[in-house]
Amino acid sequence: MSVTVAIPNQPPSYDLAAQHSLSSPNDINDLVATDPVPDLPAYTTGQRPRLTPTHEQARVAAQSPKEFYYELKKRGKSFAILTVIADGSYSRHMPTFVEGAPIKGRVQLILDKPDAIQSVVVNIFGQFITGANQGEQVSFIDIPVVLWSQLDGEPQQSASSDGDSTPAPNSAKFSGKLQGEYTWQFSVELPKEVVMPSGAHNEPQVFHPPQTFNERHTRATISYEISLKLIRNKLRADHRIPAQFGYVPITRPSPLPPLRRLAYMQGTPLIGPTGDPDGWHPSEVIRIKGLVFSTRPLHMGCQLFLAKPLSYTRGSVIPITLRLESDDRHALDLLSSPKSIVARLRRRIKFHHNSEKTLESLAWRDAIDHSQLSVWWPSTEGAQSRSDSVRYVNGELHLRSDMKPTSAMGSFRIEYSMVLFPFDAPGIEMTGSEFLIEIPLEIVTAYAPGPRPRMLAPPSYESDVPVHEIINSFAATSAFM
Template identity: 35%
Template sequence: MNAFPPPYYPTRTRTGSNSLPQTQGQESTEHVFQLKDSRRQPWATLRLFSGARSPKSLPTFYESDKINGILELDGDSSIKIITVAITGRLIAGARVDDIKTFVNVMHPIWSRSSSVPRTFSTSEGVRGSRLTGRCVWPFSLSFPCRPIFRSGEVYQLPETFGEEVTIQYELTVDISRGMFRSDDHIRTAFSYVPCSIPEPSSALRQLAYEERIPIPDPGVDVEGWKSLPAIAVHGLIAQSRPAEVQVTLSLAKPLSYTRGSVIPCFLKFSSLDVQALDVARPGDSIKLYLRRTIKYQRPSDSKFNWNEATKDVCTALWWNPPNTSGGTDRAVRYLEGEIQLPKDLKPSAKVEHFSISYTLVLYLIEMTGFRTIGTDLDRPLLSEPVRIVTMYAGGPHPISYLEHPLHMIL
């Protein structure tokens, strides 16, 4: 196997907390939604304050946020009740029966009836049983981040999603009137981001990140890696001589990884036949993918069959490690690598009728000088479930050791 230079170890500043994103106490983005009369003059205005980067973007709320807003409208004696509602829905098809509501929270703003709670307002026109003049209500809603479902399970709500199925969150202001009068509504979809945090890395890996040095391999940092059972690959060298290569995959622990960061991985190849390692060229014969699986049920399906869609979202890149605890034994070869996770990768999630899960799958590729026997190349050699999260653990953040240009990558 060709020798490649070691990766670049970038300078990083230690970060001591996961720094959950919150809009409280920070400058937030104002989003304005209006209802207008026949003269194109606004008579009702909803202002929402969120963590979105632009007023033109959808309002964005994180798990730890309050949903803060202001409702302003011109008083009208026909109005009976005003409410604000938060709804989360799974949309699994075009039929109405394929829409499943998993969050529904209603907050009263004002009611003609004195028995219904009212949101505090300093406006004079809201005090009686009729709305008059300019009426203003500030409100602050708590988002039910971990609702309890009929099964009794407590779930973390999924992030806004829209591919095979849609996870949609919506805020609605309902302005209800009496009989023979039409009601009015202000609606906006919003983006929701859960705050999921991994457990800390091992002490040795954290030290490597802090000191900007290579992370210790599985032979040194036993607690920092999960080494999967070795897989025996049988084959023929030069179409005649049988040989066996043992493949061991190690994954950085814990098996929870923050999107936008990396998954460190390590491969060990061993054989009693050194020539098998030479002709097999481990760097060219292995592919490690991060596979996403979407599972969902259509509520209209009386049999509640699960639908499934899989996608390989990213691939590991490999290099020869600068040194290993295994020394220079010619009967053993090592590869160090990482999977770079996209910043917009959806986190693992599960609610009733819907889930997003991830698995690392290792495939063997057909080799020129080593013809495999008894190995189905269309099936993974092994797989391991992992979790994708949205936040960092405390301590130094994981470092990507790949340098751009990628001349050391196999």
């Protein structure tokens, strides 16, 4: 007996193109989705070349259901098949479901010989995993669905994959063996909220199921699985077919502030923090110290502004403005140069496991990485009223479309913040900490109602190549948040 999986189990991937979709704000297509072009069959010798599908044909094909097959075989022949049916828009290497979409599929049995199967059960699992031990695998979703049992009566034969082997109404208990072909359809709704113990006293808290998460640099994993189980009596072993699937929650930012919304609708530049103070979140003003050309002291005020709300859709953009103030005009020119400003998005993965109930196992583990550089360009912000001692610089950070959204599930967290690092300007020596300013923010999977954010950087200012700086600190900073 062997298990054959038709599609490799890999995390879902996403495509940048979906950010330009003009669908309804309430449609699941507001999510940054996978590549809309389906995998095409390879050509074989002797076939006429096929015409390349049009964009419309590819779009329709991508929106069609996509089936993934997982089989149990005996002597090379399938006798049990689990089929998972997912949206082709989001499913490339594994079935992937967005929040609100039911987990659909079917189970087929092809039994050439009598088999004493007592029940056919499908289970849906969602797990937070930090290790191989039992205490390191916590289920936050566990939904069993009995497709058939002997108590239901004798199932009906089914010769096609779209058949239904549900017993006839009022059937008597069945005590015989199954032989022939049977098919059961299933559709399971995932909960939008789950209750998990969390905190120092393991108090029950409500969480939203997070997106599938599995990265080699991080020990923590969020895994979803559907499994088929053929249950027999105690004298014979049960059969099981596991199949991982991806899950994408739908999270949206608050509505855009009026003036930012109007700018996107009209295709005009954003009004900055001086003209639209309600549309920007200001950081505290920090004092930068150092030396200019190793001869004179540097004293400068610095403030970072992020466009409100502090919630941004992956695959879109974070608008930024930087304000610098100093009586040293030469230093202002050096630090306000777009090439001198170093700002990145910081992602922090936080988790802990308590299988051993020790202080070390209760401590939070951190895995930190940073995005590509933001891009900057000169600004005319406040030009009419500002003095020579003030400079503004406009910027934006282009968000990757395959980012994992901000999440929380029990002792697992994905958190984001915008970080301004020390300036990288020739002739400037800075003193101070590792970073200058950090502003927490949220990454979501869908757009707010209304116009979509637009990239406003001039064509000559291109985004940096993504940087993957993985820092596994695993420092026991605190047992709990």
